[in-house]
Each structure stands twice: as C-alpha cells, then as structure tokens.
Amino acid sequence: MTKQKKLILQIIEKSHVHPTAEDIFKEARQHMPKIALGTVYRNLNSLVEDGLVRRVTTSGVPDRFDQVKVKHDHMVCRSCGQIKDVETDGILAQLKSLTGEDIISYELNAYYLCEACKSKEVNVNE
Numbered sequence: 001m002t003k004q005k006k007l008i009l010q011i012i013e014k015s016h017v018h019p020t021a022e023d024i025f026k027e028a029r030q031h032m033p034k035i036a037l038g039t040v041y042r043n044l045n046s047l048v049e050d051g052l053v054r055r056v057t058t059s060g061v062p063d064r065f066d067q068v069k070v071k072h073d074h075m076v077c078r079s080c081g082q083i084k085d086v087e088t089d090g091i092l093a094q095l096k097s098l099t100g101e102d103i104i105s106y107e108l109n110a111y112y113l114c115e116a117c118k119s120k121e122v123n124v125n126e
C-alpha cells in the first residue's frame, strides 16, 4: 500500500463524521502538503474496490466514506444529508430467512429528518 493510500485509510478509520472526498483531502494535506485531490479520489476508489472502505452514496450530496470494521447501516437526513450510524444486526438474518439465500452483502440507507431539520420544519410552518 502506498503512503498516500495508507494515510487516507487512517483518516477514514479515525473519523466519525463520514467525510467527503473534500474533507479527506483537507485532512490529508495537513500530513502531506503536496497531495493532489485527484490522488485522493484515485485512492478512495481503490480502497473501496479493496473492500477496506465503504462508499456511502445518497442523493443530492457528495459521496461520503466510512470505515468497514464495525458492521452498521445508515440513517440519512432527507433534508441536510447528515449521516448517523445505526446498528442493524438483525436485518441480515432476516434477509437470509426470508429468501433462504446466503446474503453476501446489502446496503441500507434509512431516510429520516434529523432533530435540527425537524425543528426547522416546525418553524417554517409557524
């Protein structure tokens, strides 16, 4: 693994905010001032292909990146795109029993309105 790739992986594994490529680029530059945005994108794609990093795609906002060490799914705010982790251990077992198949992997984004956006909506209606 190249130094750049390792650095990007470390940034994602340490982060708790599901960073975008831009966020990762800004952080990476603190450690490697000469790193290019293109390099970050290339390494992100390669980390996703290697299964070391998970890409979280939601409509209307840039892709975000996430660690894969702890199995979890995502709650995505429909309004601001903020992502919250949710542990959903039972879903895989349920899919298996519903289909009788060995499920290899699945992606789940549950959309909702976060507290901040919920209170904003209330204000709009007032």
Ligand SMILES: [Zn+2]
Pocket: 077, 078, 079, 080, 081, 082, 113, 114, 115, 116, 117, 118
């Ligand atoms: Zn929100």
Ligand SMILES: [Zn+2]
Pocket: 018, 066, 067, 072, 073, 074, 084, 085
């Ligand atoms: Zn996550």
